[in-house]
Amino acid sequence: MTTTETGIAAPPAPRPTASRSAWRLSVARAAVPVAALACWYALDPFSELVPSPTDTLGRLYGGFAEGWIYPGLAATGSAVLSGFVLGTVLAFPLGYLMGRSRTLTAIFEPLVAGTFAVPRVILYPILLAVFGVGLEAEMTMVAISAFFPVLMSTAAAVRAVSGSLLKLGRSLNASRLQLATKIVIPEAAPSIMVGIRIGFSIAFIAAIIAELFAAKAGLGLMISQAFAVLDLPRMYAIVLLVMLAAFLGNMLLWWAEGRLRRG
Amino acid sequence: MRVSESTGQQLREADGHGVGLGVRLDDVCVVYATKDGEGVEAVRSAEGHIADGRFVSLIGPSGCGKSTLLDVVGGLRTPVRGGVSIDGEPVTGPRRDTAMVFQEDSTLHWRTVLSNVAFGLEIAGVGRKEREAAARDMINLVGLKGFEHRHPRELSGGMKQRVAIARALLLDPRILLMDEPFGALDQQTRMFIGRELLRVWDETRKSVLFVTHDIQEAVYLSDEVWIMSARPSHIMEKIVVDLDRPRGPETLTSLRFHELTSQVWELLRAESEKVLDASGELTA
Amino acid sequence: MRVSESTGQQLREADGHGVGLGVRLDDVCVVYATKDGEGVEAVRSAEGHIADGRFVSLIGPSGCGKSTLLDVVGGLRTPVRGGVSIDGEPVTGPRRDTAMVFQEDSTLHWRTVLSNVAFGLEIAGVGRKEREAAARDMINLVGLKGFEHRHPRELSGGMKQRVAIARALLLDPRILLMDEPFGALDQQTRMFIGRELLRVWDETRKSVLFVTHDIQEAVYLSDEVWIMSARPSHIMEKIVVDLDRPRGPETLTSLRFHELTSQVWELLRAESEKVLDASGELTA
Amino acid sequence: MSRAPLLAPPRVPLVHRPSFVTTARWGIVLGAVAVLELCARTGLIEPLIMPAPSAMLLRLVEVVRGDEFIGDLATTVAAVLAAFGIGATGGLLIGILFWRLPFVGATFEPYLVSLYSMPTLVFYPILLAVLGLGPAPIIAIATTMALIPVALNTMVGLNSISPTLPKLARSLNCSRRQLYLKVLAPAATPLIVPGLVLGFIYAMIGVIAMEFILASEGLGFRIGYTYRAFDMQDMYAYILVVLVIAVAANVLLNSIERRVRKDMG
Amino acid sequence: GGGPSTAGPGGVGFRGEAAVAHLESIINAAPVLVAAGLGYFQDEGLDLDLVSFPGGTDTIRGIASGIPFGMPATLPGLIAFQKGQRDLRIIGGAVREPLVNFLVPVDSEIRSIDDLRGKRIAVSQPGSITTYFATRIVTERGLVPGQTVEILNVGSPPDAWTAAQQGVADVAWSALPISQRLIDEGKARLLFECKDHVPNWSDNTYWTTQSVIDDSPDILQAWLRAAQRAITAITTDLDAAAPAYARGAGIADDLARAALEQAGSAFSLEIDMPGIEENIRAGSELGQLDPAALDLERLIVTDFVAAL
Ligand SMILES: Nc1ncnc2c1ncn2[C@@H]1O[C@H](COP(=O)(O)OP(=O)(O)OP(=O)(O)O)[C@@H](O)[C@H]1O
Numbered sequence A: 001m002t003t004t005e006t007g008i009a010a011p012p013a014p015r016p017t018a019s020r021s022a023w024r025l026s027v028a029r030a031a032v033p034v035a036a037l038a039c040w041y042a043l044d045p046f047s048e049l050v051p052s053p054t055d056t057l058g059r060l061y062g063g064f065a066e067g068w069i070y071p072g073l074a075a076t077g078s079a080v081l082s083g084f085v086l087g088t089v090l091a092f093p094l095g096y097l098m099g100r101s102r103t104l105t106a107i108f109e110p111l112v113a114g115t116f117a118v119p120r121v122i123l124y125p126i127l128l129a130v131f132g133v134g135l136e137a138e139m140t141m142v143a144i145s146a147f148f149p150v151l152m153s154t155a156a157a158v159r160a161v162s163g164s165l166l167k168l169g170r171s172l173n174a175s176r177l178q179l180a181t182k183i184v185i186p187e188a189a190p191s192i193m194v195g196i197r198i199g200f201s202i203a204f205i206a207a208i209i210a211e212l213f214a215a216k217a218g219l220g221l222m223i224s225q226a227f228a229v230l231d232l233p234r235m236y237a238i239v240l241l242v243m244l245a246a247f248l249g250n251m252l253l254w255w256a257e258g259r260l261r262r263g
Numbered sequence B, C: 001m002r003v004s005e006s007t008g009q010q011l012r013e014a015d016g017h018g019v020g021l022g023v024r025l026d027d028v029c030v031v032y033a034t035k036d037g038e039g040v041e042a043v044r045s046a047e048g049h050i051a052d053g054r055f056v057s058l059i060g061p062s063g064c065g066k067s068t069l070l071d072v073v074g075g076l077r078t079p080v081r082g083g084v085s086i087d088g089e090p091v092t093g094p095r096r097d098t099a100m101v102f103q104e105d106s107t108l109h110w111r112t113v114l115s116n117v118a119f120g121l122e123i124a125g126v127g128r129k130e131r132e133a134a135a136r137d138m139i140n141l142v143g144l145k146g147f148e149h150r151h152p153r154e155l156s157g158g159m160k161q162r163v164a165i166a167r168a169l170l171l172d173p174r175i176l177l178m179d180e181p182f183g184a185l186d187q188q189t190r191m192f193i194g195r196e197l198l199r200v201w202d203e204t205r206k207s208v209l210f211v212t213h214d215i216q217e218a219v220y221l222s223d224e225v226w227i228m229s230a231r232p233s234h235i236m237e238k239i240v241v242d243l244d245r246p247r248g249p250e251t252l253t254s255l256r257f258h259e260l261t262s263q264v265w266e267l268l269r270a271e272s273e274k275v276l277d278a279s280g281e282l283t284a
Numbered sequence D: 001m002s003r004a005p006l007l008a009p010p011r012v013p014l015v016h017r018p019s020f021v022t023t024a025r026w027g028i029v030l031g032a033v034a035v036l037e038l039c040a041r042t043g044l045i046e047p048l049i050m051p052a053p054s055a056m057l058l059r060l061v062e063v064v065r066g067d068e069f070i071g072d073l074a075t076t077v078a079a080v081l082a083a084f085g086i087g088a089t090g091g092l093l094i095g096i097l098f099w100r101l102p103f104v105g106a107t108f109e110p111y112l113v114s115l116y117s118m119p120t121l122v123f124y125p126i127l128l129a130v131l132g133l134g135p136a137p138i139i140a141i142a143t144t145m146a147l148i149p150v151a152l153n154t155m156v157g158l159n160s161i162s163p164t165l166p167k168l169a170r171s172l173n174c175s176r177r178q179l180y181l182k183v184l185a186p187a188a189t190p191l192i193v194p195g196l197v198l199g200f201i202y203a204m205i206g207v208i209a210m211e212f213i214l215a216s217e218g219l220g221f222r223i224g225y226t227y228r229a230f231d232m233q234d235m236y237a238y239i240l241v242v243l244v245i246a247v248a249a250n251v252l253l254n255s256i257e258r259r260v261r262k263d264m265g
Numbered sequence E: 001g002g003g004p005s006t007a008g009p010g011g012v013g014f015r016g017e018a019a020v021a022h023l024e025s026i027i028n029a030a031p032v033l034v035a036a037g038l039g040y041f042q043d044e045g046l047d048l049d050l051v052s053f054p055g056g057t058d059t060i061r062g063i064a065s066g067i068p069f070g071m072p073a074t075l076p077g078l079i080a081f082q083k084g085q086r087d088l089r090i091i092g093g094a095v096r097e098p099l100v101n102f103l104v105p106v107d108s109e110i111r112s113i114d115d116l117r118g119k120r121i122a123v124s125q126p127g128s129i130t131t132y133f134a135t136r137i138v139t140e141r142g143l144v145p146g147q148t149v150e151i152l153n154v155g156s157p158p159d160a161w162t163a164a165q166q167g168v169a170d171v172a173w174s175a176l177p178i179s180q181r182l183i184d185e186g187k188a189r190l191l192f193e194c195k196d197h198v199p200n201w202s203d204n205t206y207w208t209t210q211s212v213i214d215d216s217p218d219i220l221q222a223w224l225r226a227a228q229r230a231i232t233a234i235t236t237d238l239d240a241a242a243p244a245y246a247r248g249a250g251i252a253d254d255l256a257r258a259a260l261e262q263a264g265s266a267f268s269l270e271i272d273m274p275g276i277e278e279n280i281r282a283g284s285e286l287g288q289l290d291p292a293a294l295d296l297e298r299l300i301v302t303d304f305v306a307a308l
């Protein structure tokens, strides 16, 4: 925008460009763990409840360097991923249907809330009885945990999609699939993604609880083992790893959401 | 249904086209269910025939059921009685050869202008390159060049409306249903887009049902102007517009044009007053 | 800013009112930030003065920045340069004595018509009984009697618009900013509500800034018609409407009325064509 | 046009009749119960896994009549309400913050969600040290679980509001309180309420799970105790109580939505 | 799950799971870890996945729902058997002393059980064996839980220790090897060991189900043989056993050695009837077991130990 012949001064300089603001966001995001680490270092001398960050990070590094972390990571990682995918794949279409039909919502909403609240600790012995100890039981446990938030968020999000857009879709003769993928899901995406992200994060804790409960391998088992002998640096190293994995997964989902919305 | 005699010419239903062709409204009655259980009788009985390739404007007081009727013709709403048939086939749902422009904002706010305009073709399965090239032309036509990559949030009210018009026109449907498409446009832009619409219509001979509040626009564009009564509504009067085509600026100044608009205006005024009268507040 | 000479009368700024009073726009410039970082210069430089109690219409091509300017006057948007002052005080935020009608649907869809209309008074702290009684009168005025307990979803486009008009009028503000308030209304209803608006204005002498696309409406209602250029916009021309008040049906047929509308039309056409020309598609 | 009023009463589709919904809902519940009963009676499900529903119900009656029940119920409900209350309030505030300052939201949101993956149990010793024994550590853990969905749904809900509404509110000179209570909250209700429902259920899951392991009273403790004592009928009786609370809370929270959003029902 | 497969060259040829309580964390599981670490299971043709459960209750559930055998605490097994899991069987002893102990912070003024008047003891869950021990031992010394001494349900040994360290409790229950570690580090002092107060106690036992006994007795026999070799190694060859245990439990070699030295005498495959009866008494005192309804004849299968 330049000064024109009318002699009107140009407005102030334009705002930061898209790439610059994305860059700023990345810096801010990166600053969060750095700041957390700094707090950890600052508070470390005051309590022996928490190990020093140096020890913890050293252990984490050791876990990879010495290789003892891989079997646990593989076991937990596969349960988390497969269970999350399974839970989402089941919950998403059901949530979609519930969101599209008031009748289904009215029928199932209270039932879902009820079954959702059944303590997981009870569920796991049942799963063990059905599947035995191993990936299947753990995966199912994860799937059930991821199922509910995805179902409820999807239903709510789809229900909130505005009528005029549905009308547009119908008038264009969109197939059910097109209506879902090109109108309802993009419109509902932010709220659906809340459920999916919660489901994904919960998947980790579900896998870990399952492993605390009965497991042959996994990060949960390693946590309980480290805790039992009060090897806090090792325990914190594993907890850190879990959160890191969840964070990276969340960023991936975030990115996917952006793609989804762009259609 | 009484054909307005003052048109000086009987309504020739077929008007050079096949008798069975076109859109036929048969005793359409729409009642909205309301929570108090009473229901709102939006349209009591609408009858009419849009012969193939004819341009019909629908005009009537606010809240009389025009949008409702358009929904019925578009297959989006099932009447409680009566029905619509197109080329003899009853309308049971949306059809591929019908395109609609809605009264409310119907832009997809997560898509750019370009991909909003191309959306109809995308749904119809046209490839990206092809549909985007076509969409660009249409965007130019409605004066949105330079805004291809903006999102609806960054557009003014009139610009969003033009996006919706472009989307419908791009589909090149046989039947075009438009609900106050030019409502938020300035007079010059609406005339320009109106003329473009006429040109497209003339080339492709669509049947058009066009809701507007602008009487001059209705008369200028149409073969027939249908006037809807106040709610519970029916189509009260059908005025055949016997102005020569192609129409141009001289049409607007012709005596016949003036006669027709006055006629529509008189009919309409009485109806609108009913609504306002009902409020018991009308100051003479 | 050139005052149109063809008005045959110089623009008397004060027009019988205090010089400092009224709304003064001083070199208002608005730039929207966009994601690509370029920014859209919606309004380049708007200057003007709405003397106290004057009715000013703002008219201009779609997308030229009318709604943006209204936001600035309403204190909802800070210009990047210049500013607005009311009675000499700079506008830094929304004021109690200003009421707005927005271009987009601004009904609260979880509230009934009655409580939507009464909402402004509710915010202002008026008791329920009092505000609802007042709201009922206003609902009758805009022809929504019988719909008091419906929700906006059950209304037609024009009915929602009338709810917003009623809400603003009910506030009885000193300054009224209306963005295409009658856009979705039929001609009779808009004339009726327009006349009511004039009556209210005449009784209470509000300053009004009224965006419309209807040139006749603008001329009929206003003391001045401001014409905005295409974007990046300024207020290109201010036409003083020297028609006698009170105005009535005879105004519409007067020669002066015709002259003024033609004048506005000519000015506007050139501007709109710029936009459409820019699309490089204008078929002469 | 003098047409006889042919108007038929509006047709209400069968499926929207509340009686249909109720019938279907109970049909599903009773069907599931019948299947479970059959499986348990025929020994398809081992008694140590799940007893027959009829046995659970019989025990439920006795459990509810028992001396400890009211105390346990009160303990758990108090803890859940405390966790939910704090979590929902905090979540709403964080959600509002993230909405008001999108940059802050974009920065912290992925970390907030990732908190969910934290095995909170391992921090129990820290909580124990800071908060001591008793309900406080339990409430603290359940609170974090309740907070996250409320915060995220609030943020998303507020983001989904048409920009015209806050504009209207500002132009009417709404106070901050009026803006939030009269405009933003009702407008975002369809997404906030599901967040609250999720938050409540997570608060409950958190409390029950922590009581299961750590407490010496409360429904979660009873479930854990009976679990370890292999009193499966009692355990399921307590689980039924938990279920009823969850359903009741769900109905209650959804009724808020129906009250606020009369236009949607 | 799992089951016999075609017998390999050396042994019974079995691939499957074994259920163990607190596998990696408490000394009771040492023989299993040593047997695994020194390859005794492999020698017998057993290719075992050791499944860790957080407690006896869960371990016995694991066995009831398909893991062919395992080593849970005795009491939960007895309860499960009586409450309906009639298929369960004891086929051998495992740990015949209570290995639970109680610690105080090293600077505590508590020196004996009698000093516990007015103090708070951190144990695990209500109804657990640690609760039982604490209650029983202080009661024998004339203290009244809930009045003159407080018994707090805190959780696992690390939880309990944190509580004691932070002043939330005064005494914490613990077990080897963590107790030894805390003592070695100079943080804790041993207040008393349960084995000095509860003389007869079968802490853990080897369990299976009747259907496994019917289908594949040779596997059970092989398993017990390997366990026997491990016990022998622990008592006679610490140089080999300690590193194996250290690896399995993820602890230092010398800590493993010290722990095994202290606990070694508790490991025995002999079925300790007085110890089991003591468990039954405890169970009935806790209100979880009805001694009269317990069919010990059916529960205990002595053949396997006898055949060793
Ligand atoms: N969803 C609905 N539920 C109940 N009543 C409705 C609903 N939609 C519309 N109505 C009612 O039906 C009547 C006709 O509405 P419609 O939108 O068809 O009017 P319209 O002619 O398009 O008006 P406008 O010119 O103002 O757009 C109105 O009185 C309105 O109140």
Ligand SMILES: Nc1ncnc2c1ncn2[C@@H]1O[C@H](COP(=O)(O)OP(=O)(O)OP(=O)(O)O)[C@@H](O)[C@H]1O
Pocket: B153, B154, B155, B156, B157, B158, B159, B184, B185, B186, C032, C033, C034, C040, C041, C042, C060, C061, C062, C063, C064, C065, C066, C067, C068, C069, C103, C231
């Ligand atoms: N939020 C926004 N971000 C970026 N650009 C915007 C935004 N809002 C409006 N604009 C741009 O500013 C210009 C003026 O918009 P404005 O809504 O004021 O126009 P208008 O004169 O009211 O048009 P109409 O008559 O169509 O309502 C338009 O070109 C539009 O693209």
Ligand SMILES: [Mg+2]
Pocket: B066, B067, B068, B103, B179, C156, C157, C158
């Ligand atoms: Mg309409």
Ligand SMILES: [Mg+2]
Pocket: B156, B157, B158, C066, C067, C068, C103, C179
């Ligand atoms: Mg505008």
